[in-house]
Amino acid sequence: MATHRATERASPGTRQGLRPVTVFFALAFALTWMWWIPAALIERGTLPIDVPWLVLMIPGGLGPLFAALICASTPFGGAGVRPFLRRAFRWRAAPRLYLLGTFGMAAMVLGTLPVQLLAGANWDSSGALAGLAALAPMFVFTFLLGGGIDEEFGWHGYALPHLQAELPPWSANLLLGVLWSLWHLPLWWNPAVSQHNLNYPLYLLSTTGFALVLGWLYNISNGNVMLIVTAHTFSNLAYGLQSAAIDPVYQWINVTVMAASGLLALTLTRGRLGYTQPQWGRVVTPP
Numbered sequence: 001m002a003t004h005r006a007t008e009r010a011s012p013g014t015r016q017g018l019r020p021v022t023v024f025f026a027l028a029f030a031l032t033w034m035w036w037i038p039a040a041l042i043e044r045g046t047l048p049i050d051v052p053w054l055v056l057m058i059p060g061g062l063g064p065l066f067a068a069l070i071c072a073s074t075p076f077g078g079a080g081v082r083p084f085l086r087r088a089f090r091w092r093a094a095p096r097l098y099l100l101g102t103f104g105m106a107a108m109v110l111g112t113l114p115v116q117l118l119a120g121a122n123w124d125s126s127g128a129l130a131g132l133a134a135l136a137p138m139f140v141f142t143f144l145l146g147g148g149i150d151e152e153f154g155w156h157g158y159a160l161p162h163l164q165a166e167l168p169p170w171s172a173n174l175l176l177g178v179l180w181s182l183w184h185l186p187l188w189w190n191p192a193v194s195q196h197n198l199n200y201p202l203y204l205l206s207t208t209g210f211a212l213v214l215g216w217l218y219n220i221s222n223g224n225v226m227l228i229v230t231a232h233t234f235s236n237l238a239y240g241l242q243s244a245a246i247d248p249v250y251q252w253i254n255v256t257v258m259a260a261s262g263l264l265a266l267t268l269t270r271g272r273l274g275y276t277q278p279q280w281g282r283v284v285t286p287p
Helices: 019-044 053-061 063-072 081-088 095-110 113-118 125-133 135-145 149-166 169-183 185-189 200-220 225-245 251-268
Strands: none
Touching: 019 053, 019 063, 019 149, 019 169, 019 185, 063 081, 063 149, 081 149, 081 225, 095 200, 095 225, 095 251, 113 225, 125 135, 125 225, 135 149, 135 225, 149 169, 149 200, 149 225, 169 185, 169 200, 200 225, 200 251
């Protein structure tokens, strides 16, 4: 029985260059920023509207998902929304890959706790217990709306296959990481969210490293998007648990680990990140 692979052939006549993914990113940014910028202005008191800023954050986070669904639809030249969702909801992958995507991701973040404490962070036992108690509901929220399906059906379900079909894997994943970082930019204008207090250049470096790690995981799993959704969810949960357990969190430590992990994946795979298609310049059309 034929299986979906990240190295699938391109059908005749499907070469469209980077135009489809360019439209995707334009839509993803527009569909998110139209909500997140007003949310930031409301929280700053610049926009005198009596709407809780949090109400605007959730629909904004759905931007990449809706952009992918629009671009995958036949009116926009895609193969159709149903085939796209059928491929995106594919769960089957080797158990070792799910171990990497769950415990491996959590270990990358929580493994920095001893270093954070040595650097001067204070341990908060009650905060750690509260974080553990909230893991189950936070998992559901994050998986659906906090960086899981809402983002990854766009970034790795739609964008990365198109980017890797046209660009070398290292540049495709680096570009995705940079654009992914820029997509989050309005959060730095909103004083009510955690990103507001982070150093943005360091965040860009961390997110780009994370994109390289996820790109490698995506390729070696033959394009399993649900594995990437799971990995992104566990990473976000680990960061949340970390911030609940210690104060302050030293961003440079997290960035060093994530950037080094991405660089390691890039180096060990000689820039291919597990991608095995012999040439670029073709848009992959899975059967």
